[in-house]
Amino acid sequence: MASGTLLYAxxxxxxxxxxxxxxxxxxxxRARKIxxxxxxxxxxxxxxxxxxxxxxxxxxxxxxLAHTPGGAFGSCRVKLKSLEADRAKYERLLAVxxxxxxxxxxxxxxxxxxxxxxxxSQLAQAFDxxxxxxxxxxxxxxxxxxxxxxxxxxSAAKYTAVSVREAALDVAAMAETSTKVFVYxxxxxxxxxxxxxxxxxxxxxxxxxxxxxxxxxxxxxxxFLAQVKKVVDRVGWCVVVASEGIQHADGRFVADAGGGKxxxxxxxxGGVASYLAxxxxxxxxxxVHWTLPDYLQRSARHIASKTDWEQAQAVGKAAVQFALxxxxxxxxxxxxxxxxxxxxxxxxxxxxxxxxxxxxxxxxFIRKDGYGxxxxxxxxxxxxxxxxxxxxxxxxGLPKYVALKNVAVKKKLPAWEG
Amino acid sequence: MASGTLLYAxxxxxxxxxxxxxxxxxxxxRARKIxxxxxxxxxxxxxxxxxxxxxxxxxxxxxxLAHTPGGAFGSCRVKLKSLEADRAKYERLLAVxxxxxxxxxxxxxxxxxxxxxxxxSQLAQAFDxxxxxxxxxxxxxxxxxxxxxxxxxxSAAKYTAVSVREAALDVAAMAETSTKVFVYxxxxxxxxxxxxxxxxxxxxxxxxxxxxxxxxxxxxxxxFLAQVKKVVDRVGWCVVVASEGIQHADGRFVADAGGGKxxxxxxxxGGVASYLAxxxxxxxxxxVHWTLPDYLQRSARHIASKTDWEQAQAVGKAAVQFALxxxxxxxxxxxxxxxxxxxxxxxxxxxxxxxxxxxxxxxxFIRKDGYGxxxxxxxxxxxxxxxxxxxxxxxxGLPKYVALKNVAVKKKLPAWEG
Numbered sequence: 001m002a003s004g005t006l007l008y009a010x011x012x013x014x015x016x017x018x019x020x021x022x023x024x025x026x027x028x029x030r031a032r033k034i035x036x037x038x039x040x041x042x043x044x045x046x047x048x049x050x051x052x053x054x055x056x057x058x059x060x061x062x063x064x065l066a067h068t069p070g071g072a073f074g075s076c077r078v079k080l081k082s083l084e085a086d087r088a089k090y091e092r093l094l095a096v097x098x099x100x101x102x103x104x105x106x107x108x109x110x111x112x113x114x115x116x117x118x119x120x121s122q123l124a125q126a127f128d129x130x131x132x133x134x135x136x137x138x139x140x141x142x143x144x145x146x147x148x149x150x151x152x153x154x155s156a157a158k159y160t161a162v163s164v165r166e167a168a169l170d171v172a173a174m175a176e177t178s179t180k181v182f183v184y185x186x187x188x189x190x191x192x193x194x195x196x197x198x199x200x201x202x203x204x205x206x207x208x209x210x211x212x213x214x215x216x217x218x219x220x221x222x223x224f225l226a227q228v229k230k231v232v233d234r235v236g237w238c239v240v241v242a243s244e245g246i247q248h249a250d251g252r253f254v255a256d257a258g259g260g261k262x263x264x265x266x267x268x269x270g271g272v273a274s275y276l277a278x279x280x281x282x283x284x285x286x287x288v289h290w291t292l293p294d295y296l297q298r299s300a301r302h303i304a305s306k307t308d309w310e311q312a313q314a315v316g317k318a319a320v321q322f323a324l325x326x327x328x329x330x331x332x333x334x335x336x337x338x339x340x341x342x343x344x345x346x347x348x349x350x351x352x353x354x355x356x357x358x359x360x361x362x363x364x365f366i367r368k369d370g371y372g373x374x375x376x377x378x379x380x381x382x383x384x385x386x387x388x389x390x391x392x393x394x395x396x397g398l399p400k401y402v403a404l405k406n407v408a409v410k411k412k413l414p415a416w417e418g
Numbered sequence: 419m420a421s422g423t424l425l426y427a428x429x430x431x432x433x434x435x436x437x438x439x440x441x442x443x444x445x446x447x448r449a450r451k452i453x454x455x456x457x458x459x460x461x462x463x464x465x466x467x468x469x470x471x472x473x474x475x476x477x478x479x480x481x482x483l484a485h486t487p488g489g490a491f492g493s494c495r496v497k498l499k500s501l502e503a504d505r506a507k508y509e510r511l512l513a514v515x516x517x518x519x520x521x522x523x524x525x526x527x528x529x530x531x532x533x534x535x536x537x538x539s540q541l542a543q544a545f546d547x548x549x550x551x552x553x554x555x556x557x558x559x560x561x562x563x564x565x566x567x568x569x570x571x572x573s574a575a576k577y578t579a580v581s582v583r584e585a586a587l588d589v590a591a592m593a594e595t596s597t598k599v600f601v602y603x604x605x606x607x608x609x610x611x612x613x614x615x616x617x618x619x620x621x622x623x624x625x626x627x628x629x630x631x632x633x634x635x636x637x638x639x640x641x642f643l644a645q646v647k648k649v650v651d652r653v654g655w656c657v658v659v660a661s662e663g664i665q666h667a668d669g670r671f672v673a674d675a676g677g678g679k680x681x682x683x684x685x686x687x688g689g690v691a692s693y694l695a696x697x698x699x700x701x702x703x704x705x706v707h708w709t710l711p712d713y714l715q716r717s718a719r720h721i722a723s724k725t726d727w728e729q730a731q732a733v734g735k736a737a738v739q740f741a742l743x744x745x746x747x748x749x750x751x752x753x754x755x756x757x758x759x760x761x762x763x764x765x766x767x768x769x770x771x772x773x774x775x776x777x778x779x780x781x782x783f784i785r786k787d788g789y790g791x792x793x794x795x796x797x798x799x800x801x802x803x804x805x806x807x808x809x810x811x812x813x814x815g816l817p818k819y820v821a822l823k824n825v826a827v828k829k830k831l832p833a834w835e836g
Contacts, residue, residue, distance in 0.1 A: 014591045016584075041594050070587025076595040158815055163714050165816060166434075169488025170717040173432045176459050177494040182713065200816065274692070294709040295600065296581050299588040302721055305815060385815035390808070397576055397723060397803035398583060398618065 004103030006323065008054075009039035009046055010138075011078075011109030011116075014071035015152025016159075016301040017312035018138045021108055022073070023066035024316030025136070026054050030062075032324060037100060037409060041074035042109075043116060047089060048416050049096050051409040064402035066313065067391035069301035072404050079112045083119050089418055090123050098129060099412040104323040108136035108316075110144060114331055115355035121329040134319045135331035135351050138312075140298045142193040145357035146349040147333035149384055151315055152298065154308025157197030158385035159300040160186055160241075163293065165201040168208030168239045171289075175237035181228060181280045183240045183290040185273035187297055190215050191361045194297070195243035197381055199373035208239035210371075213276075215245035216361055217370045219254050224276075225283050227371060232286060242272045302399055306387025311344070318346040342383035422521030424741065426472075427457035427464055428556075429496075429527030429534075432489035433570025434577075434719040435730035436556050439526055440491070441484035442734030443554070444472050448480075450742060455518060455827060459492035460527075461534060465507060466834050467514045469827040482820035484731065485809035487719035490822050497530045501537050507836055508541050516547060517830040522741040526554035526734075528562060532749055533773035539747040552737045553749035553769050556730075558716045560611040563775035564767040565751035567802055569733055570716065572726025575615030576803035577718040578604055578659075581711065583619040586626030586657045589707075593655035599646060599698045601658045601708040603691035605715055608633050609779045612715070613661035615799055617791035626657035628789075631694075633663035634779055635788045637672050642694075643701050645789060650704060660690045720817055724805025729762070736764040760801035 008025050010018055022038070029036045038052040039045030045052075052073055054062075065072055080086045097105060097120075107117040114135040121133035137144050142153035164184055171182045186194040192214035202208050210231040213219060231238040246254045255272045273290040280288045311334055318332035330348040337343045365377035373381075391399040426443050428436055440456070447454045456470040457463030463470075470491055472480075483490055498504045515523060515538075525535040532553040539551035555562050560571035582602055589600045604612040610632035620626050628649040631637060649656040664672045673690045691708040698706045729752055736750035748766040755761045783795035791799075809817040 010591070013596075014588055044594065068587070069584050071591030074594065075591045077592070078595055161816060162720050163718070165819065166487050166717040166719055167713045169486070169819065170432055170713045173428070173489030173493045174495070176462065176492065177496055178431075179713075200814070289712050290710070291712040291714055292708070292710045293714065294707055295585040295588045295597075296709055296711065296714075299584040300581070301584055302580050307815075382814055386813065387815060388808070388811055390806070393806055395804065396618070396800055397725075397805060398579060401583065401587065 005035045005037055005101050006104040006106060006320070007037050007039060007046065007097060007100070007102040008106045009042045009108065010071040010073055010075040011042040011107060011113040012075060012139065013298065014075050015138055015140050015298050016069045016155040016304045017151050017309050018108060019068045019070065019072050020066045020309055020312040021136055021138065021151060021316035023062050024313040025106060025320055026062050028317045028320040032320065034320070034324070037102070038073040040406065042076035043078055043080065044076045045074065046093055046096055047418055049099070049411045049413050051100065052406045053409045056407040057404050061402050061404055064400065065404070067301060068401040069299045073406065080116045080119065083123065090119060092416055092418060093120060094123055094127060094129060095413060097131060100409065103131060105131060105133045106136055106319050106323065108138050110139040110141065111355060111358065114351050118329055118351035118355045121351070132323045132326055132328045134323050135354060136315055136319045137331055137333065140187060140194065141189055141191060143191055143358050145354050145359050148336040148344060149311070149334055151308060151312035153193060154305040154311070154384035155300065156187070156194055156298050157381060158305040159297050159303050160194050160197045161200040161385055162303055164198045164209055164239065164241060167291070168201065171237050171239060178287060179289045180232050180286045181238045181240065181288040183242060183273040183277045183288065184209070185271055185290070185292045186241055186243050188215070188243050188245060190245045192216050192243050193361055195241050196361070196365055196373050196377055197385065198241040199377065200381055200385060206235050209241040210235065210238045211240045212372055213240065213242040213246045214366055214370070215243045215247060216363065216366060218249035219246045220249070221279060225279065228280055229284055240276060242276055244272050246272055301391055304389045305385045306389040307384055309389040314346050322348050339379050339383070342386065423453045423455055423519050424522040424524060424738070425455050425457060425464065425515060425518070425520040426524045427460045427526065428489040428491055428493040429460040429525060429531040430493060430557065431716065432493050433556055433558050433716050434487045434573040434722045435569050435727050436526060437486045437488065437490050438484045438727055438730040439554055439556065439569060439734035441480055442731040443524060443738055444480050446735045446738040450738065452738070452742070455520070456491040458824065460494035461496055461498065462494045463492065464511055464514055465836055467517070467829045467831050469518065470824045471827050474825040475822050479820050479822055482818065483822070485719060486819040487717045491824065498534045498537065501541065508537060510834055510836060511538060512541055512545060512547060513831060515549060518827065521549060523549060523551045524554055524737050524741065526556050528557040528559065529773065529776065532769050536747055536769035536773045539769070550741045550744055550746045551769070552741050553772060554733055554737045555749055555751065558605060558612065559607055559609060561609055561777050563772050563777050566754040566762060567729070567752055569726060569730035571611060572723035572729070572802035573718065574605070574612055574716050575799060576723040577715050577721050578612050578615045579618040579803055580721055582616045582627055582657065582659060585709070586619065589655050589657060596705060597707045598650050598704045599656045599658065599706040601660060601691040601695045601706065602627070603689055603708070603710045604659055604661050606633070606661050606663060608663045610634050610661050611779055613659050614779070614783055614791050614795055615803065616659040618796065618799055618803060624653050627659040628653065628656045629658045630790055631658065631660040631664045632784055632788070633661045633665060634781065634784060636667035637664045638667070639697065643697065646698055647702055658694060660694055662690050664690060719809055722807045723803045724807040725802055727807040732764050740766050757797050757801070760804065
């Protein structure tokens with residue numbers, strides 16, 4: 001083994017391909033004789049000195065990791081604050097890294113993780129501890145700055161486009177005597193990336209989805225219902241894709257109206273699709289169905305995009321390469337060099353340019369009427385869902401996803417009191 | 419062309435593979451030089467004399483039909499009543515069949531469709547019109563009598579098991595700091611078939627799904643919440659699969675409580691998963707997410723079961739063969755001849771034995787505690803989700819589903835006044 005250990009951790013919402021990045025990190029590090037530890041449950045494991053020895057995993061297990069969704073080492077939703085506010089935590093983190101001779105810290109996550117990795121690198125410099133910090137990009141929300149796209153997004157986008165196309169065929173077949181309006185709720189928080197991806201399911205105005213509701217456009221109920229009616233009158237049925245983050249003009253989230261209390265005073269969990277379906281039913285009197293795929297859309301490894309899968313592995317591999325070259329405080333980002341044919345490469349971007357920035361959904365991606373995507377959006381989105389990357393299946397008809405052994409490393413420090 | 423035309427129609431909720439049956443019907447009929455018409459929107463098209471000439475479709479289109487979800491000719495939710503009550507409709511149907519020299523009537527649907535086909539055959543005999551009526555089985559609800567399973571069910575079952583396994587990996591990775599309970603709502607009306615299929619996703623008691631709620635067992639909220647708490651305490655997280663049809667001991671549907679009015683007096687569309695998630699949140703204070711896949715589960719051709727796909731084609735092919743042999747008033751059913759290795763064959767069952775009967779979910783499939791499936795259930799269910807039958811994809815990353823031309827046949831009768 002070469003001197004110096006690499007610590008890898010996963011952070012934030014997991015995706016269908018974050019483990020593909022992990023697999024690539026471990027594979028590349030093994031090829032270069034670098035020992036890889038993983039933190040259990042992201043930064044929490046690093047703070048608790050709850051570390052996993054990945055050398056206990058077979059080569060076959062690490063290969064299988066590349067087609068296994070979820071987060072194999074556990075992830076977490078924990079954000080470290082500023083160096084000043086959370087100094088004790090950053091110092092503890094550094095102490096753990098030192099105790100295990102960690103010289104490379106790879107943090108696989110979104111904006112917050114890039115920020116954490118960046119701050120750890122600053123602190124290490126201040127303490128004169130030789131540490132190379134790398135952010136590895138990941139998020140279905142596709143909102144990381146600098147990079148062309150974020151691993152995880154393409155697969156969720158493919159799931160969305162395929163599911164909408166399939167459900168639309170169902171609705172079309174049944175519309176005369178059954179459901180006329182179908183509402184699909186897409187993830188994406190305040191950005192319309194995944195809702196826009198649904199737009200790839202159709203080409204012409206009569207193809208589903210007929211209406212996309214973006215969080216970037218104020219939700220106007222009267223106009224929306226009129227649009228649904230128009231589509232049903234023309235096509236006979238209507239598929240609506242709504243982003244979970246759509247808001248009224250005054251900033252209220254539509255999803256907030258979609259919940260409340262039922263007649264027993266119980267919490268009523270709603271959401272955007274449930275709300276919109278209710279309005280269509282009440283106001284237009286049309287039979288309506290709706291779906292909330294929720295986690296299914298971000299964990300659907302079975303319908304992963306090959307582009308996304310390859311990019312997830314590429315950023316993992318590059319992260320190790322950058323680390324070993326001592327390229328501190330950077331993130332391997334995806335640079336698109338050509339749309340047609342689709343070409344891309346990996347470059348190193350400074351974490352300072354990624355952390356605390358957000359890639360906004362381009363206004364030019366939304367059609368003038370506000371209810372669909374433009375050709376520019378198609379040009380951007382289409383290559384990201386291209387290609388299939390099926391997991392292997394067992395004779396039981398289920399994907400062969402791997403469960404790692406996750407053998408704990410012996411602790412060297414007192415328990416963390418944080 | 420041989421004398422006598424074959425009329426094919428689709429009925430009830432469509433599935434991921436009903437078009438595979440249609441493709442097999444047309445392919446087999448073409449091989450035997452039989453002309454195939456299809457009714458647009460099921461029995462409605464037959465009554466309206468709104469017929470489609472399938473000879474206008476290319477061989478490639480008919481091949482592509484086998485991997486296209488939805489109902490290519492349109493389906494409908496229309497049930498003909500008894501011969502007495504709906505005599506005028508049955509006679510009109512017969513008139514349309516006669517006008518187009520239809521000698522073979524193939525009706526692809528569930529219980530009601532089997533009943534309709536059976537009644538049409540009786541009426542034809544009474545009128546001395548030589549007609550062979552065949553029911554072709556189909557339904558994700560898996561509730562047809564006699565047949566081992568119903569085409570459409572296996573693919574929805576595979577979707578369910580795969581989706582639950584994938585979402586569970588997501589929840590497991592995030593549970594410490596995020597969602598601890600995930601609720602998945604499965605279709606199936608009053609029977610637990612699809613909910614049971616989710617059970618295939620796990621093997622050991624700590625694998626997801628940890629709790630399955632069957633409509634065949636009364637929903638006891640206190641017990642359910644205690645069970646969720648127990649699982650979360652032991653495993654750290656909990657995946658619940660609930661059938662849409664679960665009921666309280668007094669027969670009230672749980673789904674009915676899951677909707678109501680929001681604070682604006684708007685209809686609140688709920689459902690079982692939304693309701694259960696609300697209870698978990700209110701009573702246990704655990705972070706919860708839920709999914710309602712709705713039509714996605716029955717239209718997901720991208721994750722179709724190969725077994726299901728092959729069976730869907732086999733019943734279509736056999737239907738034509740039975741018809742040409744003059745086996746009137748039968749349905750090609752699937753007979754399982756061996757569990758391991760899984761073997762099956764097609765036989766002809768009298769429609770009278772299928773119509774108006776319902777295959778019940780076997781009590782022996784539910785674990786003693788009521789929250790999981792037995793080995794007997796696994797033995798039955800497992801082969802049905804076996805094998806993958808991917809559709810071809812375009813370079814755009816989307817499945818290449820076919821849209822038929824559906825050229826109308828010239829009408830010969832006065833418009834239907836029904």
